[in-house]
Amino acid sequence: EAQVTQNPRYLITVTGKKLTVTCSQNMNHEYMSWYRQDPGLGLRQIYYSMNVEVTDKGDVPEGYKVSRKEKRNFPLILESPSPNQTSLYFCASTAHTNEKLFFGSGTQLSVL
Amino acid sequence: QQQVKQSPQSLIVQKGGISIINCAYENTAFDYFPWYQQFPGKGPALLIAIRPDVSEKKEGRFTISFNKSAKQFSLHIMDSQPGDSATYFCAASLSYGGSQGNLIFGKGTKLSVKP
Numbered sequence: 001e002a003q004v005t006q007n008p009r010y011l012i013t014v015t016g017k018k019l020t021v022t023c024s025q026n027m028n029h030e031y032m033s034w035y036r037q038d039p040g041l042g043l044r045q046i047y048y049s050m051n052v053e054v055t056d057k058g059d060v061p062e063g064y065k066v067s068r069k070e071k072r073n074f075p076l077i078l079e080s081p082s083p084n085q086t087s088l089y090f091c092a093s094t095a096h097t098n099e100k101l102f103f104g105s106g107t108q109l110s111v112l
Numbered sequence: 113q114q115q116v117k118q119s120p121q122s123l124i125v126q127k128g129g130i131s132i133i134n135c136a137y138e139n140t141a142f143d144y145f146p147w148y149q150q151f152p153g154k155g156p157a158l159l160i161a162i163r164p165d166v167s168e169k170k171e172g173r174f175t176i177s178f179n180k181s182a183k184q185f186s187l188h189i190m191d192s193q194p195g196d197s198a199t200y201f202c203a204a205s206l207s208y209g210g211s212q213g214n215l216i217f218g219k220g221t222k223l224s225v226k227p
């Protein structure tokens with residue numbers, strides 16, 4: 001089954017403790033992206049990647065890192081999480097830009 | 113110029129009624145306009161999309177109307193059903209340039225269809 005898999009689904013952590021949210025897709029998609037969803041603010045892009053070893057900042061990249069060492073994986077790294085990074089995070093991928101974007105099921109992160 | 117403004121923020125419709133959600137954009141270079149549907153606890157999923165060479169696209173009960181001169185597009189849900197209750201996001205992107213393909217999302221509309 002074609003899918004984007006994120007882990008974990010729920011995560012509670014404390015300020016300053018480094019964490020990684022994994023994202024993997026099995027559709028051989030070149031384009032991958034991370035979004036955060038906050039009430040009243042919609043979906044805001046954090047980082048995106050057009051292909052392996054190519055990443056770029058989205059609208060809200062501060063406090064986040066990403067890497068794209070393999071085509072299928074695009075982890076999101078929070079080196080020193082802060083409470084304002086409490087949010088619902090989505091990973092997404094597509095074969096070609098301006099075509100259907102496939103989203104993962106989301107990761108609900110709480111930073112205390 | 114990169115914003116997509118969506119309204120209303122929330123919408124309550126009776127079963128069988130028509131739901132209408134509107135979006136407006138500034139960047140005339142945008143050339144792809146999708147709508148995504150999100151149910152609670154799920155990721156958004158593509159519902160329907162339009163490109164600016166047509167003024168309307170229909171798929172079942174869902175229709176996108178596109179007005180290029182006004183820089184507006186809207187989603188119409190005919191014969192709305194309780195199962196349509198979800199959050200809807202409009203989006204826009206362009207096919208060229210440094211940010212090609214990056215979707216700019218509206219802030220979402222929470223639709224509730226009452227039985």
